[in-house]
Every structure is written in structure tokens, then in C-alpha cells.
Amino acid sequence: MAPEPAVLPDDALAEVLRRLAPHVLAAARRVCKAWRDTVDACLRGSLLSRSVRGIFINFTQHSCFSEFFSRPSTGPAICGGLDFLPCMGVQVTGHCNGLLLCGERMNEDRALPREYVVNPATRRWARLPRRPPPHMPGFDQTAYLAFDPAVSTHYQVFLIPRLPAAGETDDDDDESEWPPASYVMHVFSSVTQRWDETTFLREGEAAGIVGNMDSDLWYNRHRYHAVYWQSTLYIHCQHGYLARMSLSDLTYTVIKLPGACELRGYPNHHLGRSLGGVYCAIHDGWNQLQFWYLNESCGQIEWVLKHDTFLGKAFEREDYARQLAKRWILQDVNYRKWSSKYPEDAAYTRHANYKAPVEEKYDWNSDEDNVLDIEDDVQGGCRDNYYFLGFHPCKEVVFLISSGISARGLAYDWNNSKFQDLGTSCLADYDPFNGRPCGQTDSSFPYTPCWMGEFAGNELESLLEDEKLYRKKLEQKSQRKEKATFTFMDEYDLRKHRGHTKRVKDSNAKNRRRRRMAAW
Incomplete structure (x- = not known):
């Protein structure tokens, strides 16, 4: 009889499995029950990759679908x-930590739900129920995602009330504090699969009153992001402040953003997570770039300036990343989807020779040598636009787009003041005559894959519901068509019958008259 195989202690097995790449660890979890239990108990957080796999970008030119700037x-x-x-x-x-919150576009049937929580790595998804209306009439709602695979396989979606535009609030509300002392909002939980009301209580002072805060000329809803860090949701709000919302005790605090001033306006703040916590980037119209860290140690909350630089010239080395064979790839999602839907459209046939770029199979490393000093005098470059894409979650690196003659993706190591050319991020069907700079963005999200197999999805239920609704729609359409056809035929037959009856009646009357005349 063969001896039983030796079994490693749990801590030794965990240490061995910890050395695997996240997607390999996810595959190893399915080998046996012991490995699965070890991963679930000790290594669930290791299923979240520490490297950026790409950046989802919402370009200003394309308002439909998000593009994906993919790392090799x-x-x-x-x-x-x-x-x-x-x-x-x-x-x-x-x-948030490998999950995406998405809004459906180009949906012909507006009765269907239009928001999804998606895991692109495992291709699992869940369709959210229809949003409940806001508690305060006239107010808008913005959705934010909270998920931490090291803590739980479940996620939450928060609907945060937003102030309406100037003049759209009641006069009675103008003197009310904002945000309110008791912040009531809807929260979707993947555990209950429904929207529930949750109340957060404010600690400290409010940001102001509604009457002074409903006319933010610098408000851009695309740039108001949130960061989830250590069971706390940090939400970028209007008028230069963020709301620090603790999910553990349901309290929140108002924190003023650095550089925010009513007299000077509110610069382009970009909230994100990087090494050790929450960061805020300030990028003004003169390419001044600052990075601030939110220090919450010793019971105090304050912003600490980490880096301040001037970006200067735009980079136009068109083939720099290509020559080093280290380029990222823009997958051109909009062009691919629209050209397949309308293959005869002139807007796409003019790019008939276009071929989708192919991703090379190698691991990109931000420490490799295609690096440019920020002081480099790049030939052919000129001062132009930069667009901020986001923070690297595990390194002192940010991602930018340099917009000049074309658009280039850049990684900027602020610790060493070094740029790295990532490759072209110019859209295939970019029109230079549309008045918008090449590479102009509305919002962007650096993406780190999560290879956790468990996901509170409802794919089958949603597809069955779609099929049921589609069948019902076809039946209603058929019934309307049949009803319209039968109504027309009934009316035609009725008129035909009435005409025939009248002719028969007239003929009988005529025959009777003839018989009377013959009898006389």
C-alpha cells in the first residue's frame, strides 16, 4: 500500500503559495481543498495584483465607450x-481593487437596468437593480464602489447626493448646512442584492451652506472620484473638499482639499490611492503638478506636500517606446465596436487599412531603461497639454498623457523625477479638426486585476430576465401587429357585408316593385 503524501503545515504551504503570481495563485487555489482553504484563510489579498494592467480612459472625443490602454x-x-x-x-x-463600476451605453430598451459591477480578469459581472430616487428632490446622485478582497468577497455601491445647479434648489434650503449633519443615502450590498437606506452622522463642521455651494463653476462630474482605503470611503465633493466616510461606525468628516480657495477657484484635483494611503494631485492649466498625501497619524488629519514640479515640454518621440519594444497598446474599443456595427459607414471605411495593434507577450517593468529626465530638452517638443490619468497604487508613480502633435502615454516617477514613455495613446479615428486636443480625457482609472474566483454575480439571472423581457416584447409587438391587422380586416369585412346586404335589400325591393306592376 502506497504511503500517504506528506502534507505541509499550513504556514509553510501559505509561504510557498505566496510566491506565485496572482493569476497563478488563483489557478493553484483550484488544485485541492487544502490549497483552497489556505488561500482563502491567508492569501485572499494576494489575489489582487500589485501591478497596473492597464488604464481605462474616457476620452472627450468619444463619449460612448471607455478605451483601454493596456500594459504588456x-x-x-x-x-x-x-x-x-x-x-x-x-x-x-x-x-476599486479590481472591480469596475460601469454604465451601459447605446441601450435601445431603456427599461433594462444599465449599471454593472464587473471583474474583467475573471469575466464575472453583476447587473445592479434600478437606482432608487434621491431623498432630496432635484438632487443628483453619483455612484461609488467599495470592495476589499482581503476582507470579503462582497462589495457595496454607494449613491452619494450631489448639489443641483444654481437656481434649482428651494429658497428654504439655501440656508441649510451642506453636507447635512445626517447624511441619508442608498447603499447596494451584494450580500442582500438590494438597495437599502444608510445614515452617516457628521463629525465636525460642515463645508458651508447650500446657498453658497450650488454654483460651482469649476464642477466637472467626471473628475469627482473616490478612494476606498481601510474600510473608509474618501469621496471628492464639490467646492474643494472631500468626505471621509467611515463604514465601520457610519460617521463622516469634511476635509478641505489642498489649494482650494473660493477667490482663486478650485484647481483640477485628482484623488487616488498610492503607497500608504490617500493622495491628491493638483494639475493646473500651466502644467504645474503637485502631489499631496493625507496624513492621518497621531489623531490629526492634514495634507502633506510630497512633490511639486513643472512638467514643461511635451514629449514627441514617436517611436521611442516602439524601438525599445516596450510599448503599451491602446485597444481602440470605440473604433472596433462602431466599425463592426456600421461597416459601410464612411467614418470607418476611410480607415480600411487600419489593423488593431497586437500586444506583445512580456512583462513591462517601470524600472527599465526607457526613461527620460524631466529636464531633458526633447527635440521637436513644445509646451502643450498634459492630462492626468491616475496614481499607481503600489509605487510613487503617476500616469499622464502628453498631448501635442499626437498623444503619448507617460509614467512619471516623482521620487526620481523621471518620465517613462509608454507608447502612443492616440485614437485610430482621431479627427484633428474637431477642435479638441489629441488625448484629451474626461476621466480615467488605473486598473489592477483581481483574480478571486468568488464573485456575487447574477449573470444567469440577468440573462434569463433579458430573455423573458425580450420574449414579452416580441409577443407584445406581435399582438399589436395582429390586433392592427384584425381590426382592419374586421372593418373591411363589416363594410363589405353591409354593402352586400344593402345590394341584396335593394334588389329584393326592386323585384317586389316589378311583381306589383305586373299584377296591375
Whole structure:
């Protein structure tokens, strides 16, 4: 009889499995029950990759679907167009630890739900129920995602009330504090699969009153992101402040953003997570770039300036990344989807020779040598626009787009003041005559894959519901068509019968008259 195989102690097995790449660890979890239990108990957080796999970008030129600027990798491919969803395409509105919050676009049947929580790595998804109306009439709501795979496999979606535009609030509300002392909002939980009301109580002072805060000329809803960090949701709000919402005790605090001033306006703040916590980037119209860290140690909350620089010239080395064979790839989601839907459209046939770029199979490393000093005098460059894409979650690196003659993706290591050229991020069908700079963005989300197999999805239920609604729609359409056909035929037959009856009646009367005349 063969001896039983030796079994490693749990801590030794965990240490061995910890050395695997996240997507390999996810595969190893399915080997046996012991490995699965070890991963679930000790290594669930290791299923979240520490490297950025790409960046989902909402370009200003394309308001429909999000593009995906993909980093080369030897791991499994990521479909940036999310083609596995039961719709033509989506726009990414949020990202949290490997999950995306998406809004459906180009949906002909507006009765269907239009928001999804998606895991692009595992191709799992869940369709959210229809949003409940806001508690305060006239107010808008913005959705934010909260998820931490190291803590739980479940996620939450928060609907945060937003102030309406100037003149759209009641005069009675103008003197009310904002945000209110008792912040009532709707929260969707993947545990209950429904929207529930949750109340957060404010600690400290409010940001102001409604009457002074409903006319933010610098408000851009696309840039108001949130960061989820250590069971706390940090939400970028209007008028230069963020709301620090503790999910553990349901309290929140108002924190003024650095550089915010009513007299000077509110610069372009970009909230994100990087090494050790929450960061805020300030990028003004003169390419001044600052990075601030939110220090919450010793019981105090304050912003600490980490880096201050001037970006200067735009980079136009068109083939720099290509020559080093280290380029990222823009997957051109919009062009691919629209050209397949309308293959005869002139807007796409003019790019008939276009071929989608192919991702090379190698692991991109931000420490490799295609690096440029910020002081470099780049030939052919000129001062132009930069667009901020986001923070690297695990390194002192931010991602930018340099917009000049073309658009280039850049990684900027602020610790060493070094740029790295990532490759072109120019859209295939970019029109230079549309008045918008090449590479101009509305919002963007650096994406780190999560290879956790468990996901509170409802794919089958949603597809069955779609099929049921589609069948019902076809039946109603058929019934309307049949009803219209039968109504017309009934009316025609009725008129025909009435005419025939009248003719028979007239003929009988005529015959009677003839018989009377013959009898006389």
C-alpha cells in the first residue's frame, strides 16, 4: 500500500503559495481543498495584483465607450471592451481593487437596468437593480464602489447626493448646512442584492451652506472620484473638499482639499490611492503638478506636500517606446465596436487599412531603461497639454498623457523625477479638426486585476430576465401587429357585408316593385 503524501503545515504551504503570481495563485487555489482553504484563510489579498494592467480612459472625443490602454504582460489577456457583457458597450465610472463600476451605453430598451459591477480578469459581472430616487428632490446622485478582497468577497455601491445647479434648489434650503449633519443615502450590498437606506452622522463642521455651494463653476462630474482605503470611503465633493466616510461606525468628516480657495477657484484635483494611503494631485492649466498625501497619524488629519514640479515640454518621440519594444497598446474599443456595427459607414471605411495593434507577450517593468529626465530638452517638443490619468497604487508613480502633435502615454516617477514613455495613446479615428486636443480625457482609472474566483454575480439571472423581457416584447409587438391587422380586416369585412346586404335589400325591393306592376 502506497504511503500517504506528506502534507505541509499550513504556514509553510501559505509561504510557498505566496510566491506565485496572482493569476497563478488563483489557478493553484483550484488544485485541492487544502490549497483552497489556505488561500482563502491567508492569501485572499494576494489575489489582487500589485501591478497596473492597464488604464481605462474616457476620452472627450468619444463619449460612448471607455478605451483601454493596456500594459504588456505574459499573463492572461484583459478584454478592455468588456465584450462578455450583454450589451454593446459600457463606460467605466469607477474602479476599486479590481472591480469596475460601469454604465451601459447605446441601450435601445431603456427599461433594462444599465449599471454593472464587473471583474474583467475573471469575466464575472453583476447587473445592479434600478437606482432608487434621491431623498432630496432635484438632487443628483453619483455612484461609488467599495470592495476589499482581503476582507470579503462582497462589495457595496454607494449613491452619494450631489448639489443641483444654481437656481434649482428651494429658497428654504439655501440656508441649510451642506453636507447635512445626517447624511441619508442608498447603499447596494451584494450580500442582500438590494438597495437599502444608510445614515452617516457628521463629525465636525460642515463645508458651508447650500446657498453658497450650488454654483460651482469649476464642477466637472467626471473628475469627482473616490478612494476606498481601510474600510473608509474618501469621496471628492464639490467646492474643494472631500468626505471621509467611515463604514465601520457610519460617521463622516469634511476635509478641505489642498489649494482650494473660493477667490482663486478650485484647481483640477485628482484623488487616488498610492503607497500608504490617500493622495491628491493638483494639475493646473500651466502644467504645474503637485502631489499631496493625507496624513492621518497621531489623531490629526492634514495634507502633506510630497512633490511639486513643472512638467514643461511635451514629449514627441514617436517611436521611442516602439524601438525599445516596450510599448503599451491602446485597444481602440470605440473604433472596433462602431466599425463592426456600421461597416459601410464612411467614418470607418476611410480607415480600411487600419489593423488593431497586437500586444506583445512580456512583462513591462517601470524600472527599465526607457526613461527620460524631466529636464531633458526633447527635440521637436513644445509646451502643450498634459492630462492626468491616475496614481499607481503600489509605487510613487503617476500616469499622464502628453498631448501635442499626437498623444503619448507617460509614467512619471516623482521620487526620481523621471518620465517613462509608454507608447502612443492616440485614437485610430482621431479627427484633428474637431477642435479638441489629441488625448484629451474626461476621466480615467488605473486598473489592477483581481483574480478571486468568488464573485456575487447574477449573470444567469440577468440573462434569463433579458430573455423573458425580450420574449414579452416580441409577443407584445406581435399582438399589436395582429390586433392592427384584425381590426382592419374586421372593418373591411363589416363594410363589405353591409354593402352586400344593402345590394341584396335593394334588389329584393326592386323585384317586389316589378311583381306589383305586373299584377296591375
